Amino acid sequence: MSQAKDEDTVSITVEFSGGLEMLFANERKLSLTIPVKDENGERPNIAFLVRHLCDTIMKDPRKELFVLDDTVRPGILVLINDADWELEGEDKYEIEEGDNILFVSTLHGG
Amino acid sequence: MPPSPCALCKVNRALILRPKDHSKLCRPCFLSTFEAEIHHTITSSRLFERGERIAIGASGGKDSTVLASVLKTLNERYDYGVELILLSIDEGIRGYRDDSLETVKRNAQQYGMPLEILGYDELYGWTMDQVVEQVGKRGNCTYCGVFRRQALDRGAAKLGVKHVVTGHNADDVAETVLMNLLRGDLPRLSRTTSIVTSTPSLSADGAGKNTNIxxxxxxxxxxxxxxxxxxxxxxxxxxxxxxxxxxxxxRGSARALIKNLERVRPSAILDVVRSGEDMAKLVPGSDEGCGGVCASAVPAGEEEEGGCGSANGRSSGGEMATMEDQLSQNEAAKANGLEVEITSSKIKKSEAPLPLTVGKSRKVPKASQPRKEPKKQVMGQCKKCGYLSSQEICKACVLLEGLNKNRPKNHIEVGYEQEKDVNGATEAMKQLDVGAG
Known part of the structure; x- marks a missing residue:
């Protein structure tokens, strides 16, 4: 976290739990910097983050266990700063500096 | 989106959107509402009795962990006066169960509950690792499920406990309702939607005295x-x-269907559960008329849910039924198993025979058949292990015999094909659903 603040990026924390970490090389917590503008010059939102995770972070080939029909797979909860993403505009939520985004799967055994 | 206030306290910021009614709650209000609703389920269904010792079927996963935590909280808050024990089954899967058992051991300390771990190796002489080595990965869930069913009962008997609670949630029940509908298996629907079931089981001393777990x-x-x-x-x-x-x-199909429905209409899950309950009431001879809480709880049968206690196994509950079909076909000559009798007596009451999902060779006895034959009324004992069973040889022993003989399990393959058909039907339903929406 000691790196110099870059005006063109946003620093966030992304967490995986409930078994999803298995798709991300067993990393439960990632510190990411994403560009301040997406490919269309818009503020990056959750949809952008999910694409970013799929395209550049996720090494596991089973993308369909994380994303289905261009959105987070049903059964995976998304918490934005501990709040249900449905309260925050789902994948339209525009990411802010310091946000914590948690993806937690409900699909695993109990 | 501006932050919304909690619908209950109107003060804190809402963090949770409840699926059942779309209400927005803050963290403290959510936690207390969650606990209050489970308390309501427990009291309105009269699940517990003061002084009762209750074993929690604990896997270390989210459902049983939450169940243990909530029951401890409620037992203290509302003074149920029950004694809670953790009961874990060790299937003997290295790298999976040994890790989750470490979680259960931590839970036992965190919640101050005694813990009993019972292994497949001591019960059956086979760990699942060894079973898979012999039969391969396909179909091994059937073995695991059949073995676990007995294992929980035996563990309870060993602990001298007559009540086992499991972490099955609304999504699990909705999924099972759909699977039973897709299989056309209404009698099982009654068992799986009931909040209380009972499994006749031998007491620990094995002297033949039946205890009702x-x-x-x-x-x-x-x-x-x-x-x-x-x-x-x-x-x-x-x-x-x-x-x-x-x-x-x-990628369990029924599970995927449930989760897709939830995304479109979250209340669908509880609606499916309630529909399942209502349909179960219509099944002749079912105990559901009283909501499943009257004195004679619904018999659970030898297995009630899918092959496995984990989500993946629950998602493919069909393999259990296809397995059962195969077993009954194999034993067509002695098709006097309990399930036929129970079903036939149910049919007799209503004079309305149901087409059952049993093998073609299985004959449904006519209503005129004398009812008082004792052999047809009670569970027998497995001739091999003495465990209570509807068949002469219980399913666990049939499977064990195959394992011990090193026999290739060709009927599992057939079961797999049938399961694929069920999955196909679900896929079709999903598409219909999308089309309708």
């Missing part, structure tokens, strides 16, 4: 989503990984 599902009306959120917001220590032997079943 009661099973209940206090989380039956609780959304899986809220269970995960409760665990998250209470920082509960649970274990989540896939069983290493069923990676395919992860």
């Amino acid at each position: 009661k099973r209940s599902k206090p989380l039956k009306y609780t959304y899986e989503k809220e269970i995960v959120l409760y665990a998250h917001h209470k920082n509960l220590d649970y274990f989540s990984t896939e069983c290493i032997y069923s990676p395919e079943a992860f």
Whole structure:
């Protein structure tokens, strides 16, 4: 976290739990910097983050266990700063500096 | 989006959107509402009795961990006066169960509950690792499920406990309702929607004295989503990984269907559960008329849910039924098993025979058949292990015999094909649903 603040990026924390970490090389917590503008010059939102995770972070080939029909797979909860993403505009939520985004799967055994 | 205030306290910021009614709650209000609703389920269904010793079927996963935590909280808050014990089954899967058992051991300390671990190796002489080595990965879930069913009962008997609670949640029950509908298996629908079931079981001394082990599902009306959120917001220590032997079943079709429905209309899950209950009431001879809480609880049969206690296995409950079909076909000559009798007596009451999902060779006795034949009324004992069974040889022993003979399990392959048909039907339904929406 000691790196110099870059005006063109946003620093966030992304967490995986409930078994999803298995798709991300067993990393439960990632510190990411994403560009301040997406490919269309818009503020990056959750949809952008999910694409970013799929395209550049996720090494596991089973993308369909994380994303289905261009959105987070049903059964995976998304918490934005501990709040249900449905309260925050789902994948339209525009990411802010310091946000914590948690993806937690409900699909695993109990 | 501006932050919304909590619908209950109107003060804190809402963090949770409840699936059942779309209400927005803050963390403290959510936690207390979650607990209050389970308390309501327990009291309105009269699940517990003061002084009762209750074993919690604990896997270390989210459902049983939340169940243990909530029951401890409620037992203290409302003074149920029950004694809670953790009961874990060790299937003997290295890299999976040994890790989750470590979670259960931590839970036992965190909740101050005694813990009993019972292994497949001591019960059956086979760990699942050894079973898979012999039969391969396909179909091994059937073995695991059949073995686990007895294992929980035997563990309860060993502990001298007459009541086992499991972490089955609303999503699980909805999924089972759909699977039974897709299989056309209404008698099983009655068993699986009931909040209380009972399994006749031998007492620990094995002297033939029957003890009735009661099973209940206090989380039956609780959304899986809220269970995960409760665990998250209470920082509960649970274990989540896939069983290493069923990676395919992860895409369980009924489960996917339920989750897709939830995304479109969250109340659908509880609606399916209630529809299942209502349909179960229409099944002749079912005990559901009283809501499943009257004195004579619904007999659970030898197995009630899918092959496996973990999500992946639950998602493919069909393999259990196809397995059962195969077993009954194999034993067509002695098709006098209990299930036929129970079903036939149910049919007799209403004079309305149902087409059952049994093998073609199986004959449904006519209503005129004398009812008082004792052999047809009670569960027999397995001739091999003495465990209570509807068949001469219980399913676990049939499977064990095959294992011990090193016999290739060709009927599992057939079962797999049938299961694929069920999956195909679900896929078709999903598409219909999308088309209709």
